Amino acid sequence: MIIILIKRILLAIPVLLAVASITFFLVRLAPGGPFDAEKTVSPQVLKNLNEAYNLNAPLAEQYFDYMSGIIVGDFGPSFRFPGRSVSEMIMTGLPVTFELAIYSILIALILGIFSGVIAALKRNTIFDYLPMSIAMIGICVPTFLLGPLLVLIFGINLELLPVSGWGQLPGDKILPSITLGFAYAAYIARLGRGGMLEVLNQDFIRTARSKGLSETQVVVKHAMQGGLIPVVSFLGPAIAGLLAGSFVVETIFQIPGLGRFYVEAAFNRDYTMILGTTIFFSFMIVMFNLMSDLLALWLNPRSRES
Amino acid sequence: MSKRIYQFFLIFILTACSQTEAPVDTGLITKTFHWGNGTEPQGIDPHIVTGVPEHHVLQSLCEGLTSSNPKGGESLPGAASSWTISEDGKIYTFYLQENGKWSNGDPVTADDFVWSWKRILTASLGSQYPDMLYYVKNASEYHNQEIDDFNLVGVKAIDELTLEVELNNPTPFFLGLLSHYSTWPVHKNTVLRYGAVDDRNGEWTRPGNFVCNGPFNLKSWELNKKIIVEKNPLYWDSKTVDLNEIHYYPVQNVMTEDRMFRAGQLHNTSTLPSNKCPVYIEDGNPNLKIDPYMGTYFYRFNTLNPALQDVRVRKALAYSIDRKKITEKVTKCGQIPAYSFTPPGSNNYFPKTEIPYDVELAKNLLKEAGYDSGSEFPVLEILFNTNEDHRKIALAIQQMWQENLGISVELVNQDWKVYLNREMIGDFQVSRAGWIGDYEDPNTFLDTLRPNRGNNKTGWENPVYDKLIKQANSTIDQKERYKLLNEAEQLLIDEMPIAPIYTYVRVYQLHEDVKGWYPNILDHHHPKYIRLQRD
Numbered sequence: 001m002i003i004i005l006i007k008r009i010l011l012a013i014p015v016l017l018a019v020a021s022i023t024f025f026l027v028r029l030a031p032g033g034p035f036d037a038e039k040t041v042s043p044q045v046l047k048n049l050n051e052a053y054n055l056n057a058p059l060a061e062q063y064f065d066y067m068s069g070i071i072v073g074d075f076g077p078s079f080r081f082p083g084r085s086v087s088e089m090i091m092t093g094l095p096v097t098f099e100l101a102i103y104s105i106l107i108a109l110i111l112g113i114f115s116g117v118i119a120a121l122k123r124n125t126i127f128d129y130l131p132m133s134i135a136m137i138g139i140c141v142p143t144f145l146l147g148p149l150l151v152l153i154f155g156i157n158l159e160l161l162p163v164s165g166w167g168q169l170p171g172d173k174i175l176p177s178i179t180l181g182f183a184y185a186a187y188i189a190r191l192g193r194g195g196m197l198e199v200l201n202q203d204f205i206r207t208a209r210s211k212g213l214s215e216t217q218v219v220v221k222h223a224m225q226g227g228l229i230p231v232v233s234f235l236g237p238a239i240a241g242l243l244a245g246s247f248v249v250e251t252i253f254q255i256p257g258l259g260r261f262y263v264e265a266a267f268n269r270d271y272t273m274i275l276g277t278t279i280f281f282s283f284m285i286v287m288f289n290l291m292s293d294l295l296a297l298w299l300n301p302r303s304r305e306s
Numbered sequence: 307m308s309k310r311i312y313q314f315f316l317i318f319i320l321t322a323c324s325q326t327e328a329p330v331d332t333g334l335i336t337k338t339f340h341w342g343n344g345t346e347p348q349g350i351d352p353h354i355v356t357g358v359p360e361h362h363v364l365q366s367l368c369e370g371l372t373s374s375n376p377k378g379g380e381s382l383p384g385a386a387s388s389w390t391i392s393e394d395g396k397i398y399t400f401y402l403q404e405n406g407k408w409s410n411g412d413p414v415t416a417d418d419f420v421w422s423w424k425r426i427l428t429a430s431l432g433s434q435y436p437d438m439l440y441y442v443k444n445a446s447e448y449h450n451q452e453i454d455d456f457n458l459v460g461v462k463a464i465d466e467l468t469l470e471v472e473l474n475n476p477t478p479f480f481l482g483l484l485s486h487y488s489t490w491p492v493h494k495n496t497v498l499r500y501g502a503v504d505d506r507n508g509e510w511t512r513p514g515n516f517v518c519n520g521p522f523n524l525k526s527w528e529l530n531k532k533i534i535v536e537k538n539p540l541y542w543d544s545k546t547v548d549l550n551e552i553h554y555y556p557v558q559n560v561m562t563e564d565r566m567f568r569a570g571q572l573h574n575t576s577t578l579p580s581n582k583c584p585v586y587i588e589d590g591n592p593n594l595k596i597d598p599y600m601g602t603y604f605y606r607f608n609t610l611n612p613a614l615q616d617v618r619v620r621k622a623l624a625y626s627i628d629r630k631k632i633t634e635k636v637t638k639c640g641q642i643p644a645y646s647f648t649p650p651g652s653n654n655y656f657p658k659t660e661i662p663y664d665v666e667l668a669k670n671l672l673k674e675a676g677y678d679s680g681s682e683f684p685v686l687e688i689l690f691n692t693n694e695d696h697r698k699i700a701l702a703i704q705q706m707w708q709e710n711l712g713i714s715v716e717l718v719n720q721d722w723k724v725y726l727n728r729e730m731i732g733d734f735q736v737s738r739a740g741w742i743g744d745y746e747d748p749n750t751f752l753d754t755l756r757p758n759r760g761n762n763k764t765g766w767e768n769p770v771y772d773k774l775i776k777q778a779n780s781t782i783d784q785k786e787r788y789k790l791l792n793e794a795e796q797l798l799i800d801e802m803p804i805a806p807i808y809t810y811v812r813v814y815q816l817h818e819d820v821k822g823w824y825p826n827i828l829d830h831h832h833p834k835y836i837r838l839q840r841d
Contacts, residue, residue: 036730
């Protein structure tokens, strides 16, 4: 397992370097620059600005400057927010996005596994159809619809929860976590049901039952361990997706997370910010995929032995 | 196990859902204003930032020589208590407030203004608004590095509290310019403690470091969350300031902002989702505000494009737009059809230009230009940045041009930066545009269409127009000046490099507790006059 770990980490380095290089040149290719605005700046001012950010230098020189910076962890200053470094902005948004991702994945796991396992155990009954239908709706309903709907019901009509914010008013973390977690709960429910159905028909479950174990013991101790491997494999990309894809929820609920920085940086042509966040998200995706692969390996007795 | 989880969630939700007072209700007691501020401000260095949200925060933190009148019109004393203007209108002498202080207790002196203006005119700072001071003698030369000696620039400290400014020409709107943040002072020692004079990335603007001379101090700043400012007891006019704190929320999503307002989390919104406006008008929503605004929505013609070189074609296009129909059926929120570039009423300037909606005349003009029918005319492209409201207007105009003139029109929407880039390099035929005045004077509009102005973008150049604007800005007599500007405006409409469509209005929501907030065409609402009081 350690060899696999080292191999994967070594493989991650060229991946990240390639992501950084491609992104560097792609953002420069996009039409429009960071200082374009409705009120056009004079050529003299533009020249001054380009000089201030070293954008007048040859592209190759800028590339090597940038790459040597990121090796020591310096992502440069943001073009859009003078006086703030990209690293500082990532570190400001990351804890918030991370917290949101954790709550969402917890909600997703609890709801998803619970309904997935019940659906598998009570196959072809109302306990199967109902949660699976809800799961289908959960997959289909986009967060930009679910979020405002929940706000309308719980925030504006019932006045139970705040309509926006993060850590500013009591309970303001509930609706965004549910909104973001719901779609993932739906996936987990379907994956969990599938995995459980496959395992429940296997010989070792029959053996466990014949030994006289209670149904709870059979399900929790034996069936779930194997049945939920697809869910575990899904968790890595899911957490990475939650981190990078929380933009919509962050916008709907006015959450100061990383997703907003990422998307707004692209709109603003904030070159260093786009690069910094892209590299950072790539790193997170690589790491979470690796972790979920390792966890799945460890959970699966067959691959553990081999 | 599941029972425990269930209990945990139940307790969690019940605790969280305990009813709490809305921020606007607690704000009434603590005198805290919750301000919906659109996007996250780029920063609070008045010499570097540009934009409306930045202006909102800066007007609470810093103050220029004059300050904008909350009811619009004449500027009010700011850091300067009074001023005199020489007979030829070129020399302004400002007398600073005797008890004017920076937030760290240092006195605000004339030297502070000289140093601050030197800073914004320092080329390597890369300020985007140095041209606001180009009216000052030798300011443009210093900024463009044609001269090195700042002593030659027309700003000097006569004594600690007297500042003298010499202009190139009598510039009747100069006092109005001074309420723009780019002319405001910064605290020299604080700036230099965190970087050089031309350091864009100095950390002097952080909470704890920031020093300025406005009615409020910077208390905290959480990126994308909120900026809090608190009352500055050292401000020279602190007795006028009623609010204790202002919380600025960068709410970019207009729907979120609307929901926050409805839930009592904001006292005002920066704007309103356009589809809600007609609904709120019909419902008689008391919080809906539709105020006059100094802005024009127009279509820009690329006069260098072969199809649009002929003025008769441009006129035909402009005359076949039913502006009234657009404001009544498309925008539907109190916008006013525009028949001039400068919005009427800007500092009592009323342009006399007319743009008829006359389909027959338009057809004849097109015929005169050599197109017997619209089908002979090449396919015309309307460029706009991706936005549902712009699309609706473009669709309406597309239909009008097709029906009235028989011209085929294609709509092209682009991402904001791509759209700006295409406009800048002249890669368009017709593009949607908007212009908002920086100060209350027609010059802020008419100046943009002079030759070599970056915001012209039409390729249209007319020396007579240029001469008229220059002449107007050297004229002290306002009546005579407006006459000249009117002539320039008429020339613009005669040659039609742009087709004005409607005059903007400011549409937003304001809580009924807010007092001291008046409609004005620059949409400047100085926080020092705002009070919270429930009737």
